[in-house]
Amino acid sequence: xxxxxxxxxxxxxxxxxxxxxxxxxxxxxxxxxxxxxxxxxxxxxxxxxxxxxxxxxxxxxxxxxxxxxxxxxxxxxxxxxxxxxxxxxxxxxxxxxxxxxxxxxxxxxxxxxxxxxxxxxxxxxxxxxxx
Amino acid sequence: xxxxxxxxxxxxxxxxxxxxxxxxxxxxxxxxxxxxxxxxxxxxxxxxxxxxxxxxxxxxxxxxxxxxxxxxxxxxxxxxxxxxxxxxxxxxxxxxxxxxxxxxxxxxxxxxxxxxxxxxxxxxxxxxxxxxxxxxxxxxxxxxxxxxxxxxxxxxxxxxxxxxxxxxxxxxxxxxxxxxxxxxxxxxxxxxx
Numbered sequence: 020x021x022x023x024x025x026x027x028x029x030x031x032x033x034x035x036x037x038x039x040x041x042x043x044x045x046x047x048x049x050x051x052x053x054x055x056x057x058x059x060x061x062x063x064x065x066x067x068x069x070x071x072x073x074x075x076x077x078x079x080x081x082x083x084x085x086x087x088x089x090x091x092x093x094x095x096x097x098x099x100x101x102x103x104x105x106x107x108x109x110x111x112x113x114x115x116x117x118x119x120x121x122x123x124x125x126x127x128x129x130x131x132x133x134x135x136x137x138x139x140x141x142x143x144x145x146x147x148x149x150x
Numbered sequence: 151x152x153x154x155x156x157x158x159x160x161x162x163x164x165x166x167x168x169x170x171x172x173x174x175x176x177x178x179x180x181x182x183x184x185x186x187x188x189x190x191x192x193x194x195x196x197x198x199x200x201x202x203x204x205x206x207x208x209x210x211x212x213x214x215x216x217x218x219x220x221x222x223x224x225x226x227x228x229x230x231x232x233x234x235x236x237x238x239x240x241x242x243x244x245x246x247x248x249x250x251x252x253x254x255x256x257x258x259x260x261x262x263x264x265x266x267x268x269x270x271x272x273x274x275x276x277x278x279x280x281x282x283x284x285x286x287x288x289x290x291x292x293x294x295x296x297x298x299x300x301x302x303x304x305x306x307x308x309x310x311x312x313x314x315x316x317x318x319x320x321x322x323x324x325x326x327x328x329x330x331x332x333x334x335x336x337x338x339x340x341x342x343x
Contacts, residue, residue, distance in 0.1 A: 036199045
């Protein structure tokens with residue numbers, strides 16, 4: 020067999036595979052996999068509870084700074100838990116809380132840290148935040 | 151009468167996909183899937199052809215940022231398909247995956263004996279191609295089956311034109327050896343079919 024014959028025969032190979040391929044099904048399968056991959060790599064939306072927790076931490080920090088004894092070092096230091104809010108000054112945090120028309124719960128001591136809240140206080144605060 | 155819309159080029163479809171147009175990806179698969187299936191079928195992918203075609207396009211779209219455009223999109227996908235087949239064989243411990251095409255029996259216009267001989271030769275050739283080293287296999291098929299120039303083969307396979315020629319030469323030599331018992335001129339020619 021010479022090279023020309025070899026080439027001619029090679030050109031005929033794979034015809035059955037090509038004819039048997041369901042192109043539309045293949046295209047649909049490829050795009051479905053690509054779609055799934057895009058979804059997999061999309062940044063996940065912050066879960067509601069996580070957003071709530073972040074807001075909770077900011078409010079606590081704000082409470083301590085805004086309503087605390089300005090003559091003394093606040094017992095709670097603002098903690099960077101909510102992106103973008105940790106740069107706010109105490110005055111700005113106070114304005115933010117005012118704009119939210121948030122009042123410290125009666126039973127909640129000003130400057131209380133999260134770890135010091137009992138179950139009732141936590142529920143009270145969460146109920147306030149959830150409106 | 152409005153002018154017919156010109157077909158978008160592969161480059162335009164690639165740009166469309168990169169901008170988030172899923173239909174552009176679908177069109178690229180429609181355009182090139184059969185060529186990729188033919189390449190894989192000739193390389194002996196057998197019943198894995200469908201999965202490998204899907205894999206090749208999926209990998210191609212996932213890695214489009216690496217597509218430099220020195221070879222055509224089709225050639226690039228063919229290369230990825232060849233790699234996918236090589237990977238599959240490696241995972242299977244280099245077991246031969248050669249499976250022969252399920253070709254239809256020649257119709258009555260041809261000499262049945264000649265048709266059977268031709269099929270037998272094609273089967274032998276396909277088996278031999280499947281046993282070539284991956285680089286030789288890919289170069290041979292891109293050249294002999296897909297009709298590409300050495301320059302494009304070299305660009306697609308990240309090698310030099312000279313190396314591509316050498317791989318082709320070695321592939322032809324091995325295939326001739328594998329089909330050594332077949333006398334010259336024993337296969338049907340185009341005008342006798």
